[in-house]
Amino acid sequence: MVSEVSDVQEFLSKQALFQHLNAEALATASSQSYTSFSRSGALINLREDAGLLVLRSGSVEIRKRNGELLDRLSEGDFLLPKVLLQHALQAMALEDCLYYELAATAYNALYTSDKDFSLLCQSYTRRFGEVSMEVQNPAISPAISSGELLLQKRVADFMSSPPVCASPHITILEAAKIMMAKNVSSLLITQDEDLVGIVTDRDLRTRVLAAGLPDSMSVSAVMTPEPSAIDKSELLHRAQIKMMSAGIHHLPVVDGKQVAGLIGLSDIVRANNIEPVSLIGSVRHANNVAALVDISRQFPALVARLIERDTRSTEVGEIITSLTDGLTNRLIQLAQQELGDAPCEFAWLAFGSQARQEQVIGSDQDNALILSEACEPQNADYFKKLAEFVNEGLGDCGVLLCPGDIMARNDKWRLSLRHWFECFNQWIQAGSPKDLMHASIFFDMRHIYGEKKLSAALQNHVLESAKKNTIFLAHMSDNALIHSPPLGFFKTFVLEKDGDHIHSLDLKKRGTIPIVDIARNCSLSAGISAVSTVDRLKQVADAGVMSHGLVNSLLDAHEFIAGLRLDAQGRQYRAGEAVDNYLDPKTLSPLMRHQLKDAFHLVRQAQAAMKARFGGGLI
C-alpha cells in the first residue's frame, strides 16, 4: 500500500481547527472521518455519531426554527451537530455541499487532548448560547490571548536596582560625592524609604553652580521634591511617555510607596531602540510651525515600524496620542509666544480618540477650550486666535481637521466653565437619543494643557450628573447599538444579520466603536473617571457593572480587532495607499476569520448585556 497524504488530510491541514496539528494527528483524524453530500435545499442530516462537520464545498445556512438567520457557512467553515441539536437549530444546504464528518470518538479524543482545538470548539458552542451579562466562562480563542502579555516589556525588567538613595539631610557636597562614587547621574532622596525627591547632574549645574549656591547647603533645598514616579509593574512605554511629556530623563520606580529603582531614558532607548523618544524631544524644541510640520512627517513611518514590530495596538495608540499631545502643547506655547500670555486661565481639552489615547494614523482632532469664569468678553479674540493657530498647526502636522468642526477654533467650543456645565447638562437631560447622537465623543475628555483644575471641575461635574441619570444612559446605550458587528463571514463577503453581503468591513465602525461605546456607557454609569477604553473596562469590572469574564473577553476582542485594523493600516501605508479602516475579508486566514467572528460575537453579547442593563429601546 502506498502511504500518502489523502485529500481529506490535505484539506483539513489548512483549516482553522486543524492547522496546528502534526501530520500524524491529522492522518488519524482524517481516517476517522466520513464524506457526505447534501443537495441544495435539503436539511443537513445531523448524525449523533458525528462530532464535527467541516464544509468541503458548497454552502450551508444555520437558522432558528422561527427562520432567523444565525450563520452561513462556506468552504472550510465547521459546525458542531450536538450544539445545533441542543438548540433546535437547522442546517440547510444553500448550495450542493460536500462535507466531512469527524467521528464523535475522534472529535472527543481531539477535544480532550488538544487545547487549541477545544478552545475553538468552546467558542463555537458559546456563539449559540444564551446571552447574559454574567458570562461565566469567557470566550478566549487561543491566539487572541496567546500569552503575548508575558512578552510585554515591564519597567521592572529595565530599571537599575537597587537605586542609589540618600537622606534629605545631607549637604549638596555629600550628595555630589555619593553620585561620583557610585558613578550615577541622579540620586533619589528618601526618608524612611519613602521617595521625597530627586537630584540630578543637571540640578547640580543649574540650581547650584549657576545659581552660585554654597555646596554646604542641605540637598533638600535643590532637589526636585515629590518627583513623578512610575510603578515597577507598568509597561515600559508608559515610563517613556511619562518622561517625554515631563521633559525629564530619569524616573524613579516605586513598588507601592517604596522606592524600587530608577529608570533612565537611555534604558528605554536601549530596550526598544524606539524613535518616539527623540521625536517627542524634537517636538518640544521646535521653534516654529514649519519645524513641527517637518518632524511630524516622520510619524507615519514610525507608526508603520511600530506595527511591524508587533507592538500592541493600545501601545501604538498611546504613542501616536503622545505625539499629538506633544504637538498640541508645543503649538500652544508657540501661539503664546506670538500672542502673548493668556488674559485669563484656560484649559485645553482633547475629546474622542485623543482623549482615550487611541489615535491611529489619520485620526482627526477633537478639542476645545475651557476658559475661567473671570474671562472678559474682550479677551475672546485672543483665544480665538490661539485656537486657530493650534488647530491649523495640528492640521498642517497631519492631525486632520475635524469634519464635524469639534475644535477649539469653533466659537461653540470655547466656553467658560459655567457654559460647559450648561452644555453638558443639556446633553445629559436630552429628550431623545437623537439629540445625543453626535455628543458621545464629548464624554471622552482629557486635559492637555493649561489649568488642570478647570478640566477636573468639568470632568467631575459630568461624571456626577451622568451617573445618576438613567434616561441619559438609556439614550447613550440606544445610540451605541446603532453600530453592531456583522454576523460573520461568508465566502469572501461579510455576512450581515439579514443575510445581506457586503464586500468590505469597516473595522472602526463595526468593531472598535461598539466596544468604545460599551466602555464609555458602563463607566459613565459607575462614575468612573478613566478615559481609555482598556482602563474603563477594567474599572467597570472592578465596579461590578460587568462580569470580569465578559470584560476580559471584551478586552481580548478589542485588542484583536484594533490589532487587525492597525495591521491593515500598516500594509496600506507601506503600499503607499490611502489609509482607511476597511478590511477585505479575502485577506483573512481561516483562523483569523474564526477569531474575528468570535470577537464580533462577544461584542454583540456585550451590547446585549448593555441593552439589558440600561434599557435601550433598539437592537
Place this chain on the structure above:
Amino acid sequence: MALYKLPFYFKRWKNKDRVGKTALAPLYENIPFTLSRGFLDTRFVVVDCEMSGLDAGKHQLLSIGWIAIEKGRIVNGSARHLLIHAEKGLGDSAVIHGLQAANLAGASSIAAVLLLLIKQMKNSVLIFHHAPIDMQFLQLASINNFRYPLLFSYIDTMALENRKMQMQGKQYSVRLGESRKRYGLPVVNQHNALCDAVATAELFLAQVNYLGSPEKVRLKHLNVQCS
C-alpha cells in the same frame, strides 16, 4: 433491471462447485441483492484501476484504488491505494499517471491485491466510473490467477450520468471531472487510482441525492448490474 439477478444466478450456478477451493469462493457464496434494498443499508466499494494501456490482452494493471461507502457516506479510513508489480513493459500511460518505476518497486503482486479486493467485495456493490474497461482488466487478472472470473454486482456512475442526460435530453460530457462540476463538487487536481475512486464515490453520493432523499433511494433506482 430485474434481469440483473438472472445472470448472477446463472454464473453462480455454473462455477460455484469449481471455484469452491479457490480464493473466489466467498464471492460465489453471495446471492444477488434484493433490488428493494435501501441505499443507506447497502455497502458500496468504489474502485478505480490504472492500466498501462487500454487493451487488456496487451497491457496490464498498474494500481488499484478503492474506498467504501457505508450508511450513505464515504468512509475515509477505508481508502486503499495499491501498486501492482510490473510484469510487462510499461506503456505510455505510466507517465500520465505519474507512476515511476521506483514507486512500483514497493508494489504487491496482482494476486495479493486481488485477494484484498475480494475481501472488500463481500456483501458489497462495486462502483466504477466507466466500468467496462476496469472490469475487463480485473476479470482477466482473476482468470489468470484464480482460473475463474470475479462474481459481483456493480453500478457504473458514468452509465447513471448517461441515463440522466438522456432523460433530460441533454448531451453534456459524462466524464468524471465534467460530471462532478455539474454537482458543484470541487475540482480534483491529482489523478491516481485512489483519487479517482474517491472522486467517483463523491459523484455517486451526489447522483443519489439528486435521485431523491437518500433514505428513499433503493438499489432498483441505481441500475445495478452483474459482472
